[in-house]
Amino acid sequence: MAVEDLAQEMDAIVRKERSLWAESFNRLFKNKLAVISGFFIIALVIVAIFAEFFAPYHYAEQDLLANSAIPEWMLFLLPEGAENYARISEAYPLAADNLGRDILSRTIYGARVSLAVAFVGSAVSLMVGIIYGMISGYSGGRIDSIMMRVVDFLYAFPFLVVVILLQTYFKAIARRGGGSGIGLVFINMNNEMGGMLFLFIAIGLINWLGMARIARGQVLSFKKKEFVEAARAVGANDTRILVKHLFPNILGPLVVAETLAIPGYIFTEAFLSFIGLGVDAPTASWGIMISDAVQGLRSYPNQVLVPAIALSLTTLAFNFLGDGLRDAFDPRQKR
C-alpha cells in the first residue's frame, strides 16, 4: 500500500514538472475556438497544397461561352429579373467568373497565395526581426540605441505606401526582364511563382520592425536572469547564450505576435492584388477575384461572395488561433 501511495505521489510530482511549453499547449487545446481554427488552417493548407486534386478545373482554364455561368440554386443571389440574362449551367459548382473560369477552383488555388504570403511573409519578418532585435537588446548601450533609432525612424514611413512603391518597382523590373546575376535569378524565380516572390519580400521587409521591438524587449528582460549568468559562468560565449539560452525563452511572445500579424499580411496581399500590384494574371488570388467581381457587382454579386467568404474565414481562423496562443502562452494576459 505504502509503495503505491508513494508511486501515486511521485506521479503527481512528475505531472507537475511538465515543461512550460507542454503546459501552454495543454491550455491551448482547451480553447475550442482556437483548436477549430487550427484544424481549419491545417485543412486549408492541405487543400492548397493538393489544389490540383481538389479543384475541378485548372485556375486558368476558361470557357468564354460560359462567362458568368451560374448554377440554378445560386440564382436567388442575383437581382430581380436575372432569369432574363443569367446563363444557367450546372458545370460550375459555385458559378464561373466573367471570363468563364470556375470560381470554386480559383478560390482553392487562391488559398495558395494567401497561405504562402501568411507563412513566408511571417517567416521573413520573424527571422529578420529576431536577429536584429536580439543583437540590439543583447549588445545594449550605444549599439542598442542606434539600432532602435533606426527602427523608430523606419516606423515613421507610411507602411502601405512603401509596400506599393516596392511592389511597383519589383513588378516593373520583372516585366522588363533581363538583368544579370542574382537579380536575374530572382526575376526568373518570381516569374515561375506567378509574381509571389517579390510579394513575400515586400511584405516581409516591412513587418520585421514590430518583431524586432518585441525580440529586443524580451532579450532585455531575460539577459540579466540567473540562467544567463550561469551559462556565462561555465564559459558559454555570446552566440551560444543567444541561440541556446535566450532564443527558446523569447520565442513564445514572438510567435503569438506573428500569428496575430498574419491577417494583416493576407489583407495586404489581397489589397495589392486588388489594385493590380499583386500576383500576375492568370494566377488566382482572392484579392484579384474580388477585384474582378466588383466590376460586375450589379449583375453578378455572387462572384464576389465566394472569395470574400474564403478570405474572411481564413483571417478569422488566424485571429482566433492567435488569441488562443496568446492566452495559452502568456497566462498573465488572460482575463
Add this chain to the structure above:
Amino acid sequence: MFRYIIRRILQFIPVLLAVTFFTFVMMRAIPGGPFDFAGDRSLPPQVVANLNARYHLDWPMWKQFLSYVVGDEMLGEEGSSRGLIRGDLGLSLRYRGQSVNDIIATTLPVSAQLGFMALLLALFIGIPMGTIAALKQNTWIDYTSTFAAVAFLSIPNLVLAPILIWIFALKLGWFPVATWGAKPPYLWGFLPSLEQMNIDYFKHAVLPVFALGTSSAAGIARLTRASLLQVVNEDYIRTARSKGLRERTVIIVHALKNSLIPVVTIIGPAFAALVTGTFVVELIFGLNGMGKHFVNSIGNRDYSIITGVTLLYAIVLVIANLLVDISYAWLDPRIRFD
C-alpha cells in the same frame, strides 16, 4: 511639455525628408516614365525629350531632388518649382496644367471627411461596446460582442465594401451606390459647406464610413474591454467604491479614463489603417479622394503626385503619433515629458 513638442516636431524634419527622398528616387528608378504610352498613342522621341526638359527629368537625380526641395530659384535655374520649403509640391506630370497642391486641395477633403467620420464611428461604437462587454463579463452579452469584434476585425474592408453595396445599395436601395455628397468649395478648405451638409450628404457617407470604420471599431472594443477589466481590479477602484460612490461614477470617472490609455495607443495605428483603408474604399465606392488618385498615379508614373501624396501621408502619421503621445500625459498624470 512645450519643449517636448518642439523637439518632436524638429525630429520630424529628417524623417519627412527621408520619406520624400525615398519616394522621389524610388519612383524614378521604376522602369517606364510618365510620358510612355503604348502603341499608337506613343509620343515621338523629340516630344518626350521636350517634356522631360520642361519637367527637369533630364537633370541628374541630385539636382532634381534639390530643385524639388529648395526650388529652382535657389539653384539659379529657370523653372517652375518654388520648392518644398515654400510648400510647393510641383506640377502634375499627367494632369496638364494642374499643380499637385491643387489636386490635393480638391481630393484631400473627401478623404479627410471620410477618415474622420470613420474614426468617430470607431470610437463611438468601439468604446461603449467594449465597456458594456467588460461590465457584463462572462454573460452572453460579453460573449456575443467579443465574438462580433473578432469577426469584424477579420473582415477586410475589401470584402465589407462590396457586400455593403450589394445589400444596402443594390438589394434594399437605402443608400446611393457611389460618389461623395460634398463638392468644392469646402468650408475652411476641408469641411462640406453648410448647405451641402444635409441628409443627402450623410446618406452618401453611411456605407463608405461603415466599410472603413467597423474593423477599427472592433479593435477598439476589444482593447477597451481588456483594459477596463484590468483597471476594475485595481485598488483605487475599490477605494472609490468603498467611499460609497455610485457605480456609474466609479466606472465613468475612475475606471474608464484610466482604461483608455491602451486605447489611445491603438488610435495611432488605427488612424494609419484608416488612411490606407481609404485607398480601397475610395476605389470601390468611386469617391474622388486622395487614395484613388494615388493608386491611379502609380500606374501613370506621375512622380510629383506620388511624392507629394506620400509626403502628406507621412505628415499625417507623424502628427497622429505625436497627438497620441501628448494625450498619454493628459490621461495618465504619472507620465511626464521633459
